[in-house]
Amino acid sequence: MVGAVSGLKFDLETYGPVKAGEVTFGYVNEDSVRHSLIVAKDDTKVPNFRLVVEQKGDVDSGTVSLDAGTYTLICDVPGHANMKASLVVE
Ligand SMILES: [Cu+2]
Secondary structure: OEEEEOOOEEOOOEEEEEOOEEEEEEEEEOOOOOEEEEEEEOOEEOOOOOEEEOOOOOEEEEEEEEOOEEEEEEOOOOOOOOOEEEEEEO
């Protein structure tokens, strides 16, 4: 479970390690503004995966297929460019 917390941050700097394959994300909004969650590797977004939590208490979830490697979790809401974390898949 990934949390969006106040200060335009994720609740951890690094998530995982998780097993390669189908990876299920839960995303909870613990903040008061909208946040999203996308996954990227080497600056390339993983296609067809984006979670959005509109307001405090909202939860979104989804599953995406990931190979082993280190990924970046990104919130692509404008102004949230510093909202990044790492995800280790092995
Ligand atoms: Cu955000």
